[in-house]
Amino acid sequence: MDTTCDICHHTTGADRYLCEACEYRARSWLSGLPGQAELLQDYLEPTAGPAQRGGSGRAHSPLPVDLRVLDLLGPGHPAPLDDPHGDQTAGAPITALLAGWAHYIATDVPIVYTDRSGVLRTGAHLYAAAVPRSGTGITAWSTWLVRYLPYAVTRPYAVPLYEQVQHLQDRIQRITDARPGRRHKQAPCPVCSAFALVEQDGELHIACDACGHRLTATEYTAHRDQVMPALTALALRMITPQKKAAA
Ligand SMILES: [Zn+2]
Ligand SMILES: [Zn+2]
Structure with a gap:
């Protein structure tokens, strides 16, 4: 089958x-x-292009x-x-x-x-x-x-x-x-971890440009809600030591 x-x-x-x-x-x-x-x-x-002076010229009018x-x-x-x-x-x-x-x-x-x-x-x-x-x-x-x-x-x-x-x-x-319009999504791909998820007009899925994995809008939202808090926290931790040093 x-x-x-x-x-x-x-x-x-x-x-x-x-x-x-x-x-x-x-x-x-x-x-x-x-x-x-x-x-x-x-x-x-x-669209009429500019006339080319001194060029090879056009044999016929457009x-x-x-x-x-x-x-x-x-x-x-x-x-x-x-x-x-x-x-x-x-x-x-x-x-x-x-x-x-x-x-x-x-x-x-x-x-x-x-x-x-x-x-x-x-x-x-x-x-x-x-x-x-x-x-x-x-x-x-x-x-x-x-x-x-x-x-x-x-x-x-x-x-x-x-x-x-x-x-x-x-x-x-x-x-x-x-x-068609393309919008890059915030969360990384759940399969290859690349930040390559793209939402494109006329497509049913949000798809990964790197590995081809695809998610529905609902699946993407669930995935984003699961991974983004940890990623945001990680990004904040990378900034925090500088603040401590300054304090
Ligand atoms: Zn198909
Ligand atoms: Zn991927």
Whole structure:
């Protein structure tokens, strides 16, 4: 029985391909996409650099739009992905990638019903295509995918879904440079003792940059309350002899 997350290799439930932390991260990426797309609008026009006198010069005048942004925000074709395991989505626009995945997942969700003897059974597929409640924009598709993510993580295609949304995220961040916020925590790591615990936006856990150990916010608070009084006392003792000498 495989109980390892296919992305981060931490332990997870036997019925899951992604652990809760990776599912949480994928959900953060998906829910953040409408905001990211809005931010991308500001990067549509490439910033004009200063003209270089005496340099090699530019053979062509600069393009009026940043094609990388256009690629991301373009309409594309919201068609089902024939091969979600392939690498055919390298330059897919946000909408097309999300719609493709939504349709793919929709046709995989089984009908769950109770038969006459009261036994829970699964039947043929529930949907022929994904139909978001609010149109076909980035917000509608990302909302749909967030809703079905708990189902998707129990299916083998959870891994290419995760990787393609991550790749999309990387493409956007290369343009906007909007990185998730990171905050260093006060207490040292309970495993390797390094002062390297970091809380990052969009992450389920507080993780150690040095050894990879991870704690929930509740676990961190309990750990901090346990170790910090002793560490603070130690720090105070290191100051005290100077005070005595002065007295
Ligand atoms: Zn994981
Ligand atoms: Zn550590």
